Amino acid sequence: MDFDEDEWKQISNDPIVFESIKKDVSLEIEDTSHKSYKLLFKQGGKIHMFRVTGKFRLTWDDEDLLNSIK
Numbered sequence: 123m124d125f126d127e128d129e130w131k132q133i134s135n136d137p138i139v140f141e142s143i144k145k146d147v148s149l150e151i152e153d154t155s156h157k158s159y160k161l162l163f164k165q166g167g168k169i170h171m172f173r174v175t176g177k178f179r180l181t182w183d184d185e186d187l188l189n190s191i192k
Contacts (some may be wrong), residue, residue: 147162
């Protein structure tokens with residue numbers, strides 16, 4: 123996973139949390155069924171990341187999104 127330093131900053135190590143430092147920050151995610159999603163985050167939006175059984179799991183609050191596009 124790669125977060126652009128000019129768009130995201132890591133604010134916690136345990137748990138791992140990234141926060142968007144700009145508005146309209148996009149993140150493309152592919153789920154386990156290989157569907158791709160493009161999420162647009164507000165400034166200050168957060169992504170929580172943890173690893174379970176060899177896979178990364180991401181969570182976020184829908185209120186942190188400007189919109190989501192499938």
